[in-house]
Amino acid sequence: MVNTKREHRKKPRLKFWELLVGSGVMFVILFPIYWMIITGLRPQTETFSTKPRLIPTFTLEHYREILAEGSVMHGLLNSTIIASISTLLALMLGAPAAYVLARWDFKKKNDLWFWIISNRFISPIVVVLPFFLIAINLKLVDTYWIMIIIYQTFAIPFVVWLSVDQFRAIPKEVDEAASVDGASILKTFFSINLPLAIPGLSVSAILVFVACWNELLFAQILTRSSAITGPVVALGYMSGYDIRWGPMMATSTLVVIPIILLAAALSKNLVRGLAMGAIK
Amino acid sequence: MQKVKSPKLPGTAKLLLFPSVITLFVIGIFPLLFSLWVSTRQYELSKPYLPHSFVGIDNFKAVLWNPEFWTALRITFTFLLIALPLQLILGTLLAVYIYNLRSPRFSALLRVVLVLPIAVTPTITGLLGRLLFNSDFGVINYVLSLIGVEPVQWLADQKAAFIAVIMLDTWQWTPFAALVLIASLMVIPPQVLEAGELDAGAGWSLFRYMQLPFLLPGFTALLILRTADILKMYDTIYSFSKGGPGVATELVSLYINRIGFGKVFNIGMGSAQAILLLVICIVLSRTYIKLFYKEIEA
Numbered sequence: 346m347v348n349t350k351r352e353h354r355k356k357p358r359l360k361f362w363e364l365l366v367g368s369g370v371m372f373v374i375l376f377p378i379y380w381m382i383i384t385g386l387r388p389q390t391e392t393f394s395t396k397p398r399l400i401p402t403f404t405l406e407h408y409r410e411i412l413a414e415g416s417v418m419h420g421l422l423n424s425t426i427i428a429s430i431s432t433l434l435a436l437m438l439g440a441p442a443a444y445v446l447a448r449w450d451f452k453k454k455n456d457l458w459f460w461i462i463s464n465r466f467i468s469p470i471v472v473v474l475p476f477f478l479i480a481i482n483l484k485l486v487d488t489y490w491i492m493i494i495i496y497q498t499f500a501i502p503f504v505v506w507l508s509v510d511q512f513r514a515i516p517k518e519v520d521e522a523a524s525v526d527g528a529s530i531l532k533t534f535f536s537i538n539l540p541l542a543i544p545g546l547s548v549s550a551i552l553v554f555v556a557c558w559n560e561l562l563f564a565q566i567l568t569r570s571s572a573i574t575g576p577v578v579a580l581g582y583m584s585g586y587d588i589r590w591g592p593m594m595a596t597s598t599l600v601v602i603p604i605i606l607l608a609a610a611l612s613k614n615l616v617r618g619l620a621m622g623a624i625k
Numbered sequence: 626m627q628k629v630k631s632p633k634l635p636g637t638a639k640l641l642l643f644p645s646v647i648t649l650f651v652i653g654i655f656p657l658l659f660s661l662w663v664s665t666r667q668y669e670l671s672k673p674y675l676p677h678s679f680v681g682i683d684n685f686k687a688v689l690w691n692p693e694f695w696t697a698l699r700i701t702f703t704f705l706l707i708a709l710p711l712q713l714i715l716g717t718l719l720a721v722y723i724y725n726l727r728s729p730r731f732s733a734l735l736r737v738v739l740v741l742p743i744a745v746t747p748t749i750t751g752l753l754g755r756l757l758f759n760s761d762f763g764v765i766n767y768v769l770s771l772i773g774v775e776p777v778q779w780l781a782d783q784k785a786a787f788i789a790v791i792m793l794d795t796w797q798w799t800p801f802a803a804l805v806l807i808a809s810l811m812v813i814p815p816q817v818l819e820a821g822e823l824d825a826g827a828g829w830s831l832f833r834y835m836q837l838p839f840l841l842p843g844f845t846a847l848l849i850l851r852t853a854d855i856l857k858m859y860d861t862i863y864s865f866s867k868g869g870p871g872v873a874t875e876l877v878s879l880y881i882n883r884i885g886f887g888k889v890f891n892i893g894m895g896s897a898q899a900i901l902l903l904v905i906c907i908v909l910s911r912t913y914i915k916l917f918y919k920e921i922e923a
Contacts (some may be wrong), residue, residue, distance in 0.1 A: 358739075359728045366722060367731060371738050374800065378741065380764065381753050393762050438648055441641035451634040457646070459914065464653070465850070466910035468857045470878045471899040474885055474892060475656035478663065498652050501645050530637040557745040561860040566886060576748040580848035583752070588698075590756060597749040608884055612737045616804050 378605070385595030392419060392590045404583055407591035417596050420578035424600075427574060428557035431496040432550050438497070439504030440546055446505065447512035448520065464502035469562045472498050477566055487569040495563050500553050507552065507618060511545030542546055548618035551611060555604050575600040657903075660896045665892060668893035677893075684795060684897035694898060697880035698905075700787075704876060705855045708791050715795070716802025717840065721832060723803065724810045736807070739800035747797065751864030753795045755780070775800035786866050790874045793861055798854075802847050809843035810836060849913050856906055877902055 384392055385408070387401035411417045446458060476495050477486075485491040515538055523533040564574040579600055582593035608615060634642070664684050666677045672908050719739075726732040742750075757764050758779035766776045779789045813836065821835035859878040862868060868875030868883065875883070881902065885895025 353736070359726070359731055363722075363726060364731075367726075367735055370719065371735065373796070374738050374742055376764075377753050377757060377796065378745070380757065381749070384756060388659050392678065392756075395767070397762075397764050417838065422860065438645035442645040445634070445638050445642040449634055449638055461649070461912070463907065463910045464649070466853045466906040468878050468881075468899070468902055468906060469859065470857075470881045470885070471660070471903045471906075472653075474896050474899050475659040475663065477886075478892065479656065479659065497648060501649055505645065530635060531640070534641060555744060556759060559748070559860075561746075561748045565863075576746050576860070579746075579752060580748055583755075583864065588755070593752060594756065597724055597746075597752055601745050601749050602890070604744045604746070605741055608740050609737055612740040615740060616808065619804065620799070 367383065377480050378601075381594050381601070382598050384590055385592075385598045387591070388588070389591045393469065407595040411592050411595055411599075416573070416578050416581075417575075417599060420573050421599060423489075423568075424558055424575040427492045427496070427572070428554050430489070430556045431500050432554045434493065435497055435500035435504045436546065436550055439501045440508055440539070440542070442501075443505045443508035444512045444538055444542075447509045448517070457518050460622045461502050461505050464499065465506070467498075467515055469499075469560075473563055473566050476563075480567060486567055487572045489572055491562065491567050492572055492574075495567065496557050496560065503553050503556065504549050507549040508542070508546055511542045511549070514545070540544055544614075545618070548611075548614050551607065551615065552618060555608070558604055642847065660899060663893055664896035664900055666893050668891070668896075670890035670892055671888070680893070684861065684893050685901070687830065687894060688901060689899050693872070693880065694877075694901075697875055697877040699855065700872070700874070701858075701876045704787075704794075704851060704858075707849070708794050708855065709851050711791070712795055712799045712802050712851065713844065715799045716806055716847070719803035720806035720840075721836065724807055724836075739804055741799050741800075742797045743804075745797065747860035748864045750797050751794055751861040751866075754789060754861070754865040760787050780866055783870055786870055786873050790862055790865060793865060794855075794858075797861070798851065801900060802851075805847055806843045807842055807905065809840050813839050848873055849910075851904075852909065856902075856909070 383401040386403055386405070388404055388406070391398060391402055446454070470497065476491070480486045480491045519537055519541075520533055523537055524530075528537075559576065560574075561576045561580070564577050565580070568574060568577060575596075579593065580594045582589055582596065665679060665681060666684075667675065669675060682869050695835075721765050723732050726735075745753075760766060760776055760778045760780065763779070765779070769777065777785050779785045797812050816833060821831060855876075857878060858876050859882065862874050862876060862879055863882075866874045868879040872880070881895055881898045884891055884898060
C-alpha cells in the first residue's frame with residue numbers, strides 16, 4: 346500500500362549497488378540454511394572435504410538411516426502434539442483475558458498487565474527447577490502433561506500480549522450495540538468479538554506454536570524418551586566424539602523446514618503481528 | 626457500560642479473565658515459592674541419602690561469594706553490550722536500505738527472506754554453527770583461508786568461541802530488528818516524507834530528522850525484547866559450545882543449568898541462583914518498562 350504511494354514518487358529502478366547489497370544480505374541469511382540441507386543430503390566424506398563443494402553429490406542415505414531408526418519421527422510427532430495442544434490451550438485461556446484487558450479499566454489492571462508482560466523476562470531456568478522437582482514427585486517427568494503445562498508459563502503471556510491489540514482494533518461501538526440489544530458479556534465475546542478477532546488470533550497462534558516447537562531447555566530437562574521433542578533428538582547427535590553430521594543435519598532439516606515454510610508462507614501477517622506487537 | 630471507567634469489573638468479565646490469571650498464578654507463583662523453599666535447603670539430587678536439612682541463607686551466601694556466578698553475569702552482560710548494539714546498528718542499516726528500495730518486488734522478496742532466520746530453531750542454529758565454524762572443514766575457515774587467514778580454532782579458543790556465538794545470535798536476530806524497524810518506518814505518512822524531502826533534502830539529514838524519530842519506538846521495543854532474550858539465552862549456546870571452552874560462552878542460564886542439573890545436581894544452590902537471576906530480571910524489566918512502555922495509560 347505504502348509502496349504504491351511511493352512508486353509514483355520515485356522511479357521503480359534498482360541501482361546496481363542496491364542489487365549487490367540485497368543479494369549479499371540474502372546470501373548471508375540463506376547460505377547456512379542451504380548448507381544444513383545439503384549436508385543432510387551428501388555423503389559424510391564430502392562434508393569432511395577441506396574445499397567445500399557448493400553442489401552436493403546427492404544421497405538419501407542419512408534420511409533412510411534416521412527414518413529407519415525412528416526416534417526422529419517420534420520426536421517430531423511429539424513436538425507436533427505438544428506444540429498444538431499447548432497453543433490451543435494458551436489461546437483458550439489467553440484470548441478471553443486479552444479481550445477483558447482490551448475493553449475494561451479496573452483496579453489493579455496496570456499491575457496485572459505488568460505481571461503478565463514481565464513473564465517475558467523470566468528465564469526458563471528459573472521456572473524449570475521447581476517444575477522438575479514437582480514433576481518427579483508427581484511422576485510426570487517425560488509426559489505430554491508436564492510439557493503442555495510448563496509451556497503455558499510462556500504461551501499464555503505471549504497470547505495475551507499479542508492479542509490485546511486484536512481486540513482493541515475492534516470498535517467498542519460493536520460491544521455497545523450488542524449490550525443495547527441485551528446480549529450478555531459472554532455472548533458479546535463469543536459470538537461477536539471472537540469471530541472478528543480470529544484472523545489476528547491465528548497469527549498469535551502461529552507465533553506461539555513456533556515458540557513451543559523451538560523450545561529446548563524445558564524439553565531437555567523434563568523429557569527422556571517417550572515425550573522427547575524434535576530439538577532434543579537433534580541435540581542427541583552431539584554426544585560422543587564422532588559427530589554424525591549427515592544424520593544430524595538431516596534431522597535438523599526435518600525440525601526446521603516445516604516452520605520455515607510456515608513462516609515464509611505467512612511472512613506478511615507474521616511480520617505485522619510481531620512488529621506491531623513489539624512497537625505498540 | 627464500557628465507556629464509564631469503572632474500577633469494578635463486571636462478574637462475567639471476571640469469568641473471562643480469571644481462568645488465565647489463575648492458571649498463570651498456579652504455574653508461575655507456586656513453583657516459585659517451592660523454589661524459595663528449596664533454596665534454603667541442602668538439596669543435592671546426586672546424594673539422595675543426605676537429609677534436606679534447613680541451611681537458611683547459606684546457599685545464597687555461597688552463590689554471592691562464588692566468583693563463577695559473577696563471571697557468568699559478567700559474560701552475560703558483555704554479550705548483551707556487544708550483541709545488542711551490533712544488531713541494532715545492522716538492523717537499522719538494513720531497514721533504511723529496504724525501506725528506500727525503489728523496486729517493490731525486490732523489497733518484498735528481501736522481507737520474506739528476513740523472516741526465515743527468526744523461525745529457525747535456536748538449537749539448530751547452534752548445531753549449524755558447529756558445522757560452519759568447524760576448524761577442520763568449516764566453510765568459515767575456508768573463506769578466511771582465501772584471504773590468507775590461518776585456520777581459527779573456533780571451539781577451542783575462548784575469544785573466538787565468544788565471537789562465534791555473537792555471530793550466530795546476530796545472524797538469527799538482526800533480521801528481526803530490521804523487520805521491526807521497517808514496520809516503524811512504514812507508519813511515516815508519505816506526505817510527511819515528501820514535505821521532509823523538500824525541507825531537509827535527501828540523505829543523512831532526511832534520515833536524521835524525518836526517519837530517526839519514527840524509529841525510536843522500534844528501538845525501545847527491540848531493547849526490551851532482546852535484553853530479555855539474552856538474559857534467557859540458552860539453546861543456541863548449549864548446542865554450539867555447551868558454554869565452553871572453559872566458561873568462555875557460559876551465560877548465566879547455562880551456568881545455573883550446570884549447577885542445578887549438571888554433575889553435582891545441586892538443586893538447592895541452583896534454586897538460590899535462579900532466584901537471584903529472577904530478582905535481576907524483575908529489576909531490569911521494571912526499569913525498562915517504567916522508562917519506555919507507553920502501553921499503560923495511567
